[in-house]
Amino acid sequence: MPEGDTVWNTAQVLRAALAGRRLTGSDFRVPRLATVELTGWVALDCLSRGKHLLIRLAAPDDRRFTLHSHLRMDGSWRVYRSGQRWASRPAHLIRAVLRTTDAAAVGYHLHELVVVQTAREAELTAGSGPDLLGADWDAAEAVRRLAAQPDVTVAEGLLDQRNLAGVGNVYACEVLFLRGVAPWTPVREVPDLTALVELAHRLLLANRGRSRRTITGLPQEATYVYGRAHRPCRRCGTTVRRAELAGRVSYWCPNCQPDQRGDAARPALPPPPAAGRWPR
Incomplete structure (x- = not known):
């Protein structure tokens, strides 16, 4: 992708x-x-x-x-x-x-x-937000654009190229995991948008020029949650979840990314896969 x-x-x-x-x-x-x-x-x-x-x-x-x-x-x-x-x-x-x-x-x-x-x-490219890998990257402007849509989910906000240009579903899932934020959390409830944006910037910079992207730093175990539905979280061992959110598939760890509003706020979960089948 x-x-x-x-x-x-x-x-x-x-x-x-x-x-x-x-x-x-x-x-x-x-x-x-x-x-x-x-x-x-x-x-x-x-x-x-x-x-x-x-x-x-x-x-x-x-x-x-x-x-x-x-x-x-x-x-x-x-x-x-x-x-x-x-x-x-x-x-x-x-x-x-x-x-x-x-x-x-x-x-x-x-x-x-x-x-x-x-x-x-x-x-x-007039509709694009600040380019995460551009010479004119502006973190403050990216935060301002995200914060201007307080009611959208943070996953949607990160994927909206009008806010910051360059984040796709892999980075959205991984950044939210590393920051401990559930993907359906409204932007207004994210504790530190600046830290979220700066982490996205660092991760893209770290992978710029690589033949194979890695978030963990290990090429054979490249992601923490993305593409790992129904497998154990690399950090705590809890089963990684997968669900559709605003037309895109999100992955998260319910232990590392708790939702303070309770289970009712979570999107509906699909049934677990048949034995031996691990959907991405």
């Missing part, structure tokens, strides 16, 4: 493959870009903004444009060497291809694909 660190890492891979190189071909398999041809254009840079990917380009007449894509839940970019088989995902999911003499950058199941003048680039 692409989160802020995944998107940042993807931008670095694309930068290494494309930046400073002239495109020898392009192929867009979405209606709005079907007639766009970037052959002869130069890729200037690749960067991320929350979950947005921006590839800056120079046209032959030196006008500047940006190719924008969003990974959402299932998008990805892959870079292949020239002549290498594109085998990582089914071909029918390909939405964009950028070729150089040495490589091909292939975008699978991309969303919001558009080419705009670079001068208008900021319009593409």
Whole structure:
């Protein structure tokens, strides 16, 4: 699942493959870009903004444009060497291809694909909150935006990219576990929003550049609660719970993340799995 660190890492891979190189071909398999041809254009840079990917380009007449894509839940970019088989995902999911003499950058199941003048680039991400991995990260502004919605659950608040850009479901679950906050707690009842936001920032920074994300610091036991429903909590041994909350699946430890309002406040729990089956 692409989160802020995944998107940042993807931008670095694309930068290494494309930046400073002239495109020898392009192929867009979405209606709005079907007639766009970037052959002869130069890729200037690749960067991320929350979950947005921006590839800056120079046209032959030196006008500047940006190719924008969003990974959402299932998008990805892959870079292949020239002549290498594109085998990582089914071909029918390909939405964009950028070729150089040495490589091909292939975008699978991309969303919001558009080419705009670079001068208008900021319009593409105007609704995003402070970028956790951006040079302009502003923790105080992220806290202010979270606090402006006091009645939403803290899990929803963290996942809302208008509050802070880059947190996905993995980080939301893990940050709340580490802070001892139940995911359905209203934002107004979270004891220390600043500490919550700063922890999210530190965790994304720690995983920036890693080939495999880890919250625990152990690559083989990467998460505390995410994806561990019906298994023992790594901290206390209590069974980790899983439930749908505002359309997303949340994981938590009922002992490490107690709800002071009692069981009535919890979302409905699904039945435990059949023996030997551990749903993620």
